[in-house]
Amino acid sequence: MNFAVIEDSRSQAEVLKALLKSEGHQVEVFSEGLACIEAMKTRSFDFFVVDWTLPDIGGDEVLKHIREKCGWDVPVVFCTARTEEESAADILRLGADDFIPKPIRYMEFMARVQGLLRRRKSARPGPLRIGGIEMDLEGRRVTLAGVEVDLTQREFDLAVVLLRNIGRVLPREELLSSVWVRDNEVDTRTVDTHASRLRKKLGLAGESGLMLTSVYGQGYRLDTVQQG
Template sequence: MIFAVVEDSRSQSEVLKALLKSEGHQVEVFSDGSSCIEALKTRVFDFFVIDWCLPDVGGDEVLRHVRERCGWDVPVVFCTGRTDEEAAADILRLGADDYIPKPIRYMEFMARIHALLRRRQPRAATVQFGNIEVDLEGRRVKLSGIDVELTQREFELAVILLHNVGRVLSRDELLTSVWARDAGVDTRTVDTHASRLRKKLGLSGESGLMLSSVYGQGYRLDTVHQG
């Protein structure tokens, strides 16, 4: 799925980009509304995340172009510093599907994205990766048909890794995606949880998947052929 993130804060857009890419989405970032509007003439996007206050044109103007070019089936989420009831009503009345108050709480952001995606395109309740079965709705995991007990963070890390088989994910990317803004958490936490998942889910090849540490980069999950 291709996301367009329209956000003038580089640090903010980079975090949102990392979160979305960690789940396998393609992301294009626009630092102002005009560049996004221009891109709409030749590009197709599946989802829009738009800052309400942009340096050139208003978020409402970007939304108008999105609806004209892409129709009403494409989800649009606004990020806004306005949290009053009137602002929320205005944003939704203009045609947005949802809005997220700033400062953005990243787990809430992803939960809202997931909720919109579920409504727009029904998906299977369970997905299979090698011998690992993941119930995305029930947040349960089975290995070769046997339930595996995972913590919330372990489950979230597992889902990100499983959706990115064959791709190197940096420790910082994983840290941002799973732990967001939790204080006192560093990349060693990623290493600890990766080690636990390797044991619990048989990610040394037993499950048909191998979790490897890539020196100086992060982690990569690969499929392996079982003899």
């Protein structure tokens, strides 16, 4: 597993790195949140350990970027000196998988990490196959009639929601809250734009065996259709 440790205390970061490497993991350390965000443009990580208080940006901003870039399957653990119940609830509500109070108890830290890794392994989803479309949820790849299709992250996430709700009318507001979870600056027109792109890219006008229909005043419905 490839870990990213975002921690501005060099001594703390080196201890965490040594612990994780002793279990056979690859570890890259970042002393600032923006450095990690920049690295995510060219490198992929399987697990993030984040200090809540960083010298440049807040841990919540780092978490937002992780979820936007990597989705919700990648574990994120926060290390924080803010141990009061309200702060812990805030961290989990924002989308973290767990938090470790500082000073870190290293045996507990490793036990929590291993627990999340086991949970991730057992929950690893199989491919989603409907009509001529196959979606590899783990690798975030999609093929149409065996040919790989290039989708943006939002297009991929929207396609997953639609394919998991065949025959059901999905209101635009529900799609917006499911796919654009942390982005308050988008509106329902964004859903329409992405739905239009998916219709073309994935043959959702019937070519793939699926038909994406706009339901007036409500939202979208994806149905299976007979191919001639």
